[in-house]
Amino acid sequence: MNPSLYLGATGFGLIAVCYGFARFAFGLFLPQIDADLSLSSTISGLISGGAFLGYCVAIVLSAYLTERIGARAVAVAAALVAAVGMVGIAVAPSPLLLATAVMLAGSSTGLTSPPMAAAVAVIVRPDRQSLTNTIINAGTSAGVVLSGPIALMLGGQWRLAFTGFAVAAFIMAIAAAFIVPSETKAAPKTATGLPPINGVIVRLIAAAFLMGASSTALWSFGGQLVTHQLGWSSTGAGLLWIAIGAAGIAGAGAGTLVARFGIDRTHWLFLAALAAGIMLVGTSITTPLLALCGGMLFGAAYIMLTGVYLIWGVSALPDRPATGLMIGFLTIAIGQTAGAPIFGLLMDQLNINYAVTIFACLAFTAGLTRAGNAKLQTA
Numbered sequence: 076m077n078p079s080l081y082l083g084a085t086g087f088g089l090i091a092v093c094y095g096f097a098r099f100a101f102g103l104f105l106p107q108i109d110a111d112l113s114l115s116s117t118i119s120g121l122i123s124g125g126a127f128l129g130y131c132v133a134i135v136l137s138a139y140l141t142e143r144i145g146a147r148a149v150a151v152a153a154a155l156v157a158a159v160g161m162v163g164i165a166v167a168p169s170p171l172l173l174a175t176a177v178m179l180a181g182s183s184t185g186l187t188s189p190p191m192a193a194a195v196a197v198i199v200r201p202d203r204q205s206l207t208n209t210i211i212n213a214g215t216s217a218g219v220v221l222s223g224p225i226a227l228m229l230g231g232q233w234r235l236a237f238t239g240f241a242v243a244a245f246i247m248a249i250a251a252a253f254i255v256p257s258e259t260k261a262a263p264k265t266a267t268g269l270p271p272i273n274g275v276i277v278r279l280i281a282a283a284f285l286m287g288a289s290s291t292a293l294w295s296f297g298g299q300l301v302t303h304q305l306g307w308s309s310t311g312a313g314l315l316w317i318a319i320g321a322a323g324i325a326g327a328g329a330g331t332l333v334a335r336f337g338i339d340r341t342h343w344l345f346l347a348a349l350a351a352g353i354m355l356v357g358t359s360i361t362t363p364l365l366a367l368c369g370g371m372l373f374g375a376a377y378i379m380l381t382g383v384y385l386i387w388g389v390s391a392l393p394d395r396p397a398t399g400l401m402i403g404f405l406t407i408a409i410g411q412t413a414g415a416p417i418f419g420l421l422m423d424q425l426n427i428n429y430a431v432t433i434f435a436c437l438a439f440t441a442g443l444t445r446a447g448n449a450k451l452q453t454a
Contacts, residue, residue, distance in 0.1 A: 082254060085247075088214065090188070092157055092244045095218010095221065100222040100316075101164075103223070103312055105299055111233075112167075113170075116423050123291065124411070124415040125181070130408040131185065133185030134186070146197075148257070149190040150191065151251045153184075160177070164177060165238045194256055197256050208382075209326065215378055216320045219374070220317050223317035223320060224317065279406070281441070284410040288434070289441070290438075295414075295419075301366055304361050305366060315370045329381075333382075346376070350438040357428075381404070
């Protein structure tokens with residue numbers, strides 16, 4: 076098998092474990108965790124925000140370390156951090172310890188993306204890099220779609236589920252140690268810290284922040300929304316997660332769509348799909364069919380949009396792919412860090428319909444920014 080195919084498969088699996096299990100599965104199991112540990116919506120939002128905060132710190136550190144010690148060490152560390160964090164979630168006896176473990180598990184996602192972008196820049200030929208990056212990025216959906224059946228089989232036994240997720244993370248650490256290259260594409264000697272913040276980067280930051288904040292409506296509270304609006308148990312929430320994850324696999328096509336239709340049109344289209352998905356799942360007009368359709372819209376749109384921001388950032392900084400990816404993904408996570416507690420607060424202080432509508436509208440505001448004259452390498 077071609078080394079680039081091995082790398083793509085390993086990156087896909089690593090992203091699936093770190094994003095799908097360590098980061099986003101918390102929202103799936105939140106109703107059961109809430110019942111066991113008596114969490115309010117505000118506390119749940121703060122804990123979810125903590126996971127995103129851990130991501131913010133980790134992705135900056137990851138981009139720095141990847142450029143200096145290589146992709147392999149950072150990728151292995153990402154899988155091990157995910158495993159330790161998920162073991163912590165599985166055994167957490169109180170909200171405080173749960174919050175700590177969730178933050179640690181969530182930080183693994185920040186660690187894993189930059190080394191994979193750097194590894195692709197070394198191994199994959201230039202005309203296939205955008206496609207490979209977006210395929211690896213779509214691993215998130217594989218993790219999400221797998222967590223749904225696991226929730227169904229375990230009947231909401233979240234401690235057992237996170238124990239199994241931790242085992243998968245240990246396995247991916249071993250795979251990364253053998254497959255991910257140790258070397259990375261050398262950054263210019265003058266490149267230290269953050270790059271100059273030009274108009275292209277500013278617009279990327281604005282769009283990614285708003286999209287990230289909007290997405291927390293479902294990533295952090297999707298299980299609670301369908302429980303409240305439809306009376307669904309863990310089985311129904313598991314079905315929603317399967318719908319989100321299965322449709323998200325379409326996000327692997329982000330590179331192809333951007334190459335064909337341009338980044339701005341692709342961006343607008345999937346921001347609209349993201350907003351529609353949030354509304355269909357979370358408002359009182361929903362039905363079981365509408366909720367599942369909304370989950371599919373949301374899943375496809377979210378992974379597609381993260382692929383758009385990945386291409387936008389890497390292409391804006393072709394000599395520093397880990398840093399280019401870091402800027403877009405860090406900003407998504409900052410938006411999620413701010414969005415999760417605010418959404419929880421709005422649920423407590425107003426009502427679910429108002430909270431959902433407000434956060435769906437945030438997605439549209441992200442479309443006011445444009446890639447402009449970014450030289451996007453999307454072939």
